[in-house]
Amino acid sequence: MRATFVCLLLAPCLIAAPAPRMKPNLLKNGSFEEGRKINSYFNINAGGTDVTHWVVTRGGIDIVDRYWKAAHGNRSIDLHGSPGFGGVQQTFKTTPEKKYTVTFSLAANPDGSFPKKTMGVSAGKQSAEFAFDGTGKTLQNPGWVRKSWTFTATDKETTLELYTLMKNDDACGPLIDDVSVTEDD
Numbered sequence: 355m356r357a358t359f360v361c362l363l364l365a366p367c368l369i370a371a372p373a374p375r376m377k378p379n380l381l382k383n384g385s386f387e388e389g390r391k392i393n394s395y396f397n398i399n400a401g402g403t404d405v406t407h408w409v410v411t412r413g414g415i416d417i418v419d420r421y422w423k424a425a426h427g428n429r430s431i432d433l434h435g436s437p438g439f440g441g442v443q444q445t446f447k448t449t450p451e452k453k454y455t456v457t458f459s460l461a462a463n464p465d466g467s468f469p470k471k472t473m474g475v476s477a478g479k480q481s482a483e484f485a486f487d488g489t490g491k492t493l494q495n496p497g498w499v500r501k502s503w504t505f506t507a508t509d510k511e512t513t514l515e516l517y518t519l520m521k522n523d524d525a526c527g528p529l530i531d532d533v534s535v536t537e538d539d
């Protein structure tokens with residue numbers, strides 16, 4: 355009887371315990387899964403919008419479907435096109451003075467001649483640089499790592515750009531996937 359009593363007493367508490375709150379991703383198509391049908395990879399030059407909700411910047415990029423293992427889903431982006439030194443950007447609503455955290459997966463095109471890659475992330479006028487060493491990585495295991503960076507919004511909307519900082523290996527650049535922006539507490 356005592357055990358039953360304890361269970362009844364605890365049950366409402368367990369049900370009422372708050373679930374961890376998943377903060378919404380302010381980006382659309384952050385994993386690059388939506389977009390035109392492609393076979394293996396597809397080069398997109400600056401201004402291109404073939405990756406739904408994203409705009410290609412600078413030179414060109416490749417959207418890649420299963421040629422190497424994506425960090426999430428089937429598709430990821432090579433920030434170097436075929437060839438080109440590019441980036442991708444997306445604009446979303448923000449609240450001035452609020453902090454936001456950008457999180458993404460980073461790797462390197464395993465076919466490149468220079469496995470050490472560098473890339474940048476910018477939000478408005480703030481930016482940060484990231485590096486990845488793809489030495490020994492393969493198409494089946496690109497070695498994706500999670501990176502994050504926090505910025506403070508200055509306007510009612512913010513444009514996030516992820517872009518290469520490299521000037522060599524013009525068809526084999528840094529790889530990105532699974533990008534999110536969440537508002538900090």
Ligand SMILES: [Ca+2]
Nearest residue numbers: 385426427429
């Ligand atoms: Ca993906």
